[in-house]
Amino acid sequence: MGVSGSGKTTLGKALASYLGCSFLEGDQYHSEANKNKMKKGEPLSDADRLPWLKAINAALLEKRKSTVVLACSALKESYRQILIDQLPLDSLLWVFLSCDINLLKERMGSRVHFMPVSLLKSQLDTLESPQYAVHLNSSQPLNELIRQLKPYLNEK
Secondary structure (H helix, E strand, C coil), rough: CCCCCCHHHHHHHHHHHHCCCCCEHHHHHCCHHHHHHHHHCCCCCCHHHHHHHHHHHHHHCCCCCEEEEEEECCCCHHHHHHCCCCCHHHHHCCEEEECCCHHHHHHCCCCCCCCCHHHHHHHHCCCCCCCEEEEEEECCCCCHHHHHHHHHCCCC
């Protein structure tokens, strides 16, 4: 989890490959209306996000008997509660990715995505950092991030 440009998808895909499991991209669950709103530089409201969060929760519930890595901003605690509704708490590992704002802007500016750099401030303003998550600095190389996660994955 983390704001746009924090490396959620990059780490999520690498971690899913490392674990040999499924990867879910939270962005794929956004409605076209949400994507269009963001493309216009308009931040999403909680009401806009609710169907998106419920759709991701449904996907997680469908895959609850297998290991899954999800990349999702999950900016607020209330959003995280919707995401994990009906899931066993001991089956979850939250990973919070953060890095310097200049790196976030650089990453966002160098990709094709519906989320423009102009919305980064609104995400940072909305963000509620979870104390219970594993906090990682995503400016580090992928292999280092995965190495830091191994103790939480029962890996040696």
